[in-house]
Structures are given as C-alpha cells and as structure tokens.
Amino acid sequence: MTSRISLALHVACALTTSLMATAAFAEGLRSTFAAHGSHATLAGQKGLVADGQGNAAGAARSGFTTASGGQGQRSAQFNRTSDGAAAASGQATASGSNGSAERSGSFTRDADGSASGERSTTVTNANTGVTYDGSTTYTKGAGVSRTGGCKDASGNSVSCVSR
Incomplete structure (x- = not known):
C-alpha cells in the first residue's frame, strides 16, 4: 500500500x-x-x-x-x-492488465483570432493486441478533420469493432 x-x-x-x-x-x-x-x-x-x-x-x-x-x-x-492569444494543452495516460490508453491534445488562438487544435488517441487492448490510433484536427475556417484505424499486434489493418 x-x-x-x-x-x-x-x-x-x-x-x-x-x-x-x-x-x-x-x-x-x-x-x-x-x-x-x-x-x-x-x-x-x-x-x-x-x-x-x-x-x-x-x-x-x-x-x-x-x-x-x-x-x-x-x-x-x-x-x-x-x-488575447491563448494556448492550452493536455495529456493523459492509463494502463492496467487489460491494456493502455494515451491521449494528448492542444489548442491555440492567436491575437488575430485565428485558431487551431489537434487531439490524438491511442488505445491498446492487451487481451487481443489490437491498437486503435486516431487523430482529430481543427482549423478555424476550415473545420474538423478526423482519421483513425485499428491494427493487430503484427501491424496489419483490422476492423475496429465497436460495442
């Protein structure tokens, strides 16, 4: 303890x-x-x-x-x-017997009002070896873009099964 x-x-x-x-x-x-x-x-x-x-x-x-x-x-x-400019960022990690997760992100606003941000997420299932990697980006005026996918322990692309 x-x-x-x-x-x-x-x-x-x-x-x-x-x-x-x-x-x-x-x-x-x-x-x-x-x-x-x-x-x-x-x-x-x-x-x-x-x-x-x-x-x-x-x-x-x-x-x-x-x-x-x-x-x-x-x-x-x-x-x-x-x-008026501002910036923020954050990170988090967790791990245990069933797997691990990591997330990080940041956001920036300039004095002229332009703004952008990003976030990335990685989650690994220790039982199956499948890892999800995803990212989201934002740019003021252009909008949001997301990407993501899953791979098995050998690096092969696999379906991301959701509940």
Whole structure:
C-alpha cells in the first residue's frame, strides 16, 4: 500500500517542475492534494497565476495507482496573454492488465483570432493486441478533420469493432 502512495506522489511531484515553470512569471495560487482508499491512491497539484496585466497561466497534474496494478497520470496547462492569444494543452495516460490508453491534445488562438487544435488517441487492448490510433484536427475556417484505424499486434489493418 505504501508503494502505491509513494508512486502516486512521485508522479505528481515529478510533474510539479513544469507546473512551476509555467507559473514562474508571477506569484499565484497553488494546491496539492492526495487521497487514499482501499482500492486506489491519487495525488496531484494545480496552480494558477496572473500578473494583473491580462496575462495568466495555469496547470494541473495528477497521478493514480490501483490495488490491481493499474496506473495513470494526466496533465493540463494553459497560457493567455494580454493581447488575447491563448494556448492550452493536455495529456493523459492509463494502463492496467487489460491494456493502455494515451491521449494528448492542444489548442491555440492567436491575437488575430485565428485558431487551431489537434487531439490524438491511442488505445491498446492487451487481451487481443489490437491498437486503435486516431487523430482529430481543427482549423478555424476550415473545420474538423478526423482519421483513425485499428491494427493487430503484427501491424496489419483490422476492423475496429465497436460495442
């Protein structure tokens, strides 16, 4: 049990460095949290800073472990400048005996109003070896584009079976 707490805290603390780097330009609010139950442990940090001139940044990070060996982490961050430009990104991973999943994405809006974003997702079923890879992109004025497909453990394209 102590090793699960230690791992979750280690994940959260290791990610704190980039949180503080994001928030380095001003003093701000920071909080740390941890929870422990009979089946899982969770720990994380979040922070928000602003300089009073229209610039702001924030980030959040957390990690978890479960009694059955599952684990995961997530992080998200944003930055807004006084000219109206903004950027945000996030990542998440999870793994366990049945497989793994990863997702990442970002969004950017420039001061002139142009905007774009992207998201990618990979999910692997440990029981079948099938992996889904998908991505979505967005560009203001052009719309949304999606791609995705599944491959078996040998890299052959296979049908993505849905429930």
